[in-house]
Amino acid sequence: MGANYTPSQGWFHHWLDFDLDAVRSDLDALVALGLDHVRVFALWPVFQPNRSFIRPRAVEQLGHLVDAAAERGLDVAVDALQGHLSSFDFVPSWLRTWHRRNMFTDPEAVDGAARYLETLAASLAGRPNFLGMTLGNEVNQFAGPPHPDPDPCTYEEAGRWLTRLLDVCERAAPGRLHTHAEYDAVWFQDGHPFTPAQAARLGRATTLHSWVFNGTAQRHGHDGTATVRLAEYLIQVATAWADDPARPVWLQEVGAPAPLVPPEHAAAFATATLDNALTCAELSGITWWCSHDVSRELADFPELEYGLGLLTSDGAVKPAGRAVAETAARLRTGPPRPARRTTALVLDAGDAGTAPHRSVCAPGGAFFEAWVRLAYQGVRAGAVLADRARDAAHLEGRGITEVVWPSDVK
Template structure:
């Protein structure tokens, strides 16, 4: 099990690339030592790295390499996101994709060629660094493809798959053999009209990434201390496995955090411990990467209120109670045996396995969500299988499933 954090710089947030200061970055990374983490995930801002369609700035690539090297010197492996894209409610898109140059991010041939070239440049820059884990195509890039985004770039599921395959191929060409993947926010699992599907997440790339945020209706419906709130991350991990072709495909809990007021600060340590304990009971989890390292400087304007206080450390680099709770979880997890297979599975009928038009049943409050949570709250450790595979003896055996229960 790997434990890491999404690195949010203390000085300037992700705008720090404009005033790159390696000493400040080193101080940030040093402050993480208390937490005993083994990796970070970092976020180049796409418009700053590729301000023109045919220009990827060499100085920006050099600064990226310096950050990765600084992390490696401190024993931290580094995962790098590419197309940022979207971060903490803000969109960062190059000028050559907007307004007078408005083009579809996923289907325009000039845009997609430039995206592939940019990802290839990032990968090539880092390919020979031993602490480089791999690229994520971008942070929740699926949010640009459909509502509730105010200006979406529409596409169909086959278009989304073609785009993902091309971007992942560019990553692999630049840094062969690294763990390249893509990441969607949870609408991909919960909305049957969304063009990015569970099959895309669970079948493309080296790992399945899930982002667990209980402000999606879970904490509002079940309360900050409700069983479903503490189990939400584990639920997404197990839900994702239903679509995977590989029965042992690794799942990365790439984002999870304790957002106030949905999880009040005084309850954040308990939420953290409950969440981590539940995920540690899921087989085939590659790692847990908390959002985020440091609080956002409150002098920066216009963030949603919950974004300011998500750090494990304060903006002046002091560990918070939630950070101390995660550190305890990390220490307590050492030497524990791998989780046993989940021998009972709940059958999920979301319609066609490729497009899953019935995904709404998986969302908080949906019939499948409720059924899984009832079983889990009773200690039953449910896995998830698609109804179409519920009778495949070889597949079930490969996952260690001995009993399939239907709704």
């Protein structure tokens, strides 16, 4: 149980005025909540302002942050290609305007990103509390609409990009939790070049970003079954695409966005969401978004981004922070007891590799709404791809004894 670290002073711009004492204070506050890890974000233009130059001072500061976390018993996962954070894009100048090139397909651009990832991973490889690299935060949003200036690619090109950069991380820091992270277009948007199969089969774990502002809370309300079980649902969808039924799933981002989740209901939402996610045997970790609120001194954020923290920007614990701390305390006393999911809903998104009809998984889609109806009926359903629905060995290996098609759920 951990948090995505949003520094209380300066947000992610803190790399420009790095203050290790302020970082230590923030980390102390997270330890006081009973958390055991943080996910941290290196701003790409700050760390690699030129394609052939990675700033040694920035790499050194990242190491100091990881060491400060180790002193407090915190593990650290590091995101490199930032990329996209809270509605702002941080892309180095050597990819934009006069030097415009596609980050996913231009050979020199990919070489530059690989060099950057290799440098960060190698610098951290000897630190025992370094969990691993995530390539970047929701980098798939650059690959197409609704991004205003996309870097288009095909699903084959996206797959090659992911494979190459994950391999670079593995060579630089062998055996660590190297992953990639996408926003939910990867599961929901027909034609999106990053695919569910890539999310569930490449890297050491599947990462999920569960945000109820994707249409779920709008359709089902802040405390509807679909809303408080969205994270659980996404874990089951991800498991359906995995080749290994035991592949770990990391709930890498989950939060309570106002006003869809009113602030007075944030604690109840957090408790219900986490309790439902913890019924999933595949779940390996939860990282709440985010540690600290964004200071109101910073301008131009979408309103919901200012209040997502477990703590305020001046360090006061919020109701959601207390709820997460209570869940962390329960987990320290004993592991969760996953539900036995003997019923699986059949997920037919077309070809399993490209998922041309994956919008059936989105809020309002046939698969999504059928899974929610089963949930209303008290069924903790799993999910199975249509091409595996009659594979007796696959079903037996997952403990599935009943297969249900969405059209059969009344």
